[in-house]
Amino acid sequence: xxxxxxxxxxxxxxxxxxxxxxxxxxxxxxxxxxxxxxxxxxxxxxxxxxxxxxxxxxxxxxxxxxxxxxxxxxxxxxxxxxxxxxxxxxxxxxxxxxxxxxxxxxxxxxxxxxxxxxxxxxxxxxxxxxxxxxxxxxxxxxxxxxxxxxxxxxxxxxxxx
Numbered sequence: 001x002x003x004x005x006x007x008x009x010x011x012x013x014x015x016x017x018x019x020x021x022x023x024x025x026x027x028x029x030x031x032x033x034x035x036x037x038x039x040x041x042x043x044x045x046x047x048x049x050x051x052x053x054x055x056x057x058x059x060x061x062x063x064x065x066x067x068x069x070x071x072x073x074x075x076x077x078x079x080x081x082x083x084x085x086x087x088x089x090x091x092x093x094x095x096x097x098x099x100x101x102x103x104x105x106x107x108x109x110x111x112x113x114x115x116x117x118x119x120x121x122x123x124x125x126x127x128x129x130x131x132x133x134x135x136x137x138x139x140x141x142x143x144x145x146x147x148x149x150x151x152x153x154x155x156x157x158x159x160x161x
Contacts, residue, residue: 067092067114068123070158074150075112075124078143082110098131106130110143119151 067089075094076084082096092114098107109129116123126144128135 066117068117068119070119070151070154071114071124074147078147078150079110
């Protein structure tokens with residue numbers, strides 16, 4: 001997937017999530033009845049949120065993160081030369097600032113999306129950019145391959161095969 005396409009997909013997903021949270025769909029005047037209808041079986045209330053604020057509220061401490069920990073750690077390890085600007089393990093997004101690889105002259109920045117718990121290539125999307133624009137598809141693919149190879153090494157070292 002090209003970096004531009006990845007960025008557009010991320011933007012589209014964010015916009016859809018924001019729009020989905022805005023639709024109330026509850027015409028009942030009884031708010032306590034509506035709240036009981038919204039609450040999911042485990043009581044977190046995020047199954048069918050009533051507003052965008054229900055979606056954005058801080059998750060419970062017992063909430064599971066749905067990203068692959070090996071890909072997550074490998075991404076941070078392989079791109080350790082880039083300064084991390086933000087991380088969100090709940091959405092699986094890592095955003096970095098510009099940095100130069102060791103021995104390299106060109107500065108890069110990256111946005112990494114880990115969107116599945118499986119240790120597979122489809123679980124990882126990397127968007128790389130230079131100050132002049134997106135990098136070539138081959139460069140982005142090489143970085144994804146390096147992250148996936150490191151993730152496999154971490155899994156083997158963990159001994160959970």
